[in-house]
Amino acid sequence: MRIHHLNCGSLRKIPPLGEELAEGVVHRELAAVCHCLLIETDADGLVLVDSGLGTADLQHPDRSLGADWVAYARPALDPEETALRQVVRLGYAPQDVRHIVLTHLHRDHTGGLPDFPHATVHLHPDEYRAVTDSAAAHHQTSLDRFMPAHRAHAPLLTPASADQPAEWFGFPGAARPQGLSCELLVVPLPGHSAGHAGVAVRADDGRWLLHAGDAYMHHGEIERTPPLAHPVLDPIQQGAQTEASARIATLDRLRALHRDHADEVTAFSAHDPWEFARLTASETGATDPTPG
Template identity: 75%
Template sequence: MRIHHLNCGSLRKIPPLGGERRTGAAPGQLATVCHCLLIETDSDGLVLVDTGLGTADRRDPEGTLGADWVAYAQPARDPEESALQQIIHLGYAPQDVRHIVLTHLHRDHTGGLPDFPRARVHVHPAEYRAVTDPDSPHHQHSLDRFMPAHRAHGPLLTPAVAEDGAQWFGFPGVARPQGLACELLLVPLPGHSAGHSGVAVRDDAGRWLLHAGDAYMYHGEIEQTPPLSHPAFAPVQHGAQTDIEARVATRDRLHALHRDHGDQVTVFSAHDPWELARFTTPTSA
């Protein structure tokens, strides 16, 4: 199994705060990223974790993403950044992506769904209920965030299966995507969206990666004590969250996970460019 770390959408630039670890990334301001994973598996084809911005988002960003969001986020329009083009450059066809696993259904995570219309799309059952059940207290909020252009093709949205009492490093409510043989889990990380989850995948060496989505947005939040937030991300976190107390509690649990199990789990978020650089910048011998 091979895991690729992809940037599937460059957004507005943000400055460093001065405490970034050496990553090999260019100094100064960096573009916010949409950090996705592409997993090559033996049994399940290609599995894409989050999709970033899609090809249509780059052709008509105001039409698919919303003019206000575009004005704030300032997404780049480079078609080569789409998951579709990056997968083609790796020698695969779009239909080789058989499964997409989403941390949540916000626009900067779902934009690539129309590029892979045959893929089964897995979300945590709480996120699935929020967007499909009119009786859910979060239904309208969730539906508003799941952009019409990203769901017009009728994605094969599928709730993962929660196992009674299942935990992952003490995180409860863990769910398994249906039909996936590889070791991949949806781990509830509540607060940002109604059913926001991290995606945990174990690599061939037995080490876990946890894609924490938008549970936090800057590495200082889980690596420093007390947690250090980035002021550029604060309005995004506060504007999108469904439950501030749950979000802060989730951040604190991830801080403890990084502190206590950093030798077993590598945690990263969706938008921190310095975290992405740790995976994508070649290291010198």
């Protein structure tokens, strides 16, 4: 099994924090990313974790993504960053992406779905219920945030199996996507959306990667004591959250995970460009952790 870190959509540039500059961790502002994973498996084909921005988003961004969001997020709209193009550059066909596992259904995570219309799309059961069950408490809000352009092709939404929920490093209720044989779990990380979850995948070396979605947006929130939020990103978190107390509790759990299990689990968020630079430098063996 091979795991690739992909940026499937550069967004507005954000400056490093003063503390980071003083420590030499980063050297310049970087564009926020849409951090996705592409997993090559022997039995399940390609598995995409989140899908970033898609090709149709680039053709009609205001209509597909929303004019207000485009004006604020300032996406680069680079076709070479789409998951579709990156899959093809790796030598695969779009049809080889058989499964897409989503952290949640917000526009910067679902734009690539129409590029892989045949793929099974796995969600945490709460997120699935929020957009399919009209009686669910968050149904209308969740459906509004799942952009019509990203669901017009009727994606094959499938709730992960929670019949025998597992506990994963103290996180209760982890569910298994149906039809996947690789060691991958959908781990509840509530607060940002109705059924927001992380996606945990175990690499061949035994370590876990946790794609934490939008549970946090800057590494200082889980790596530092006291926590260090980014002033550009923090208002986005607070504006999008569905339940503040749940989001704060999730952050507490993620801090404990980093503190107690950093040798077993590497967690990263969807938009932190410094985490992305760190992980891609490690993946390629590069020595400069802050490219471009």
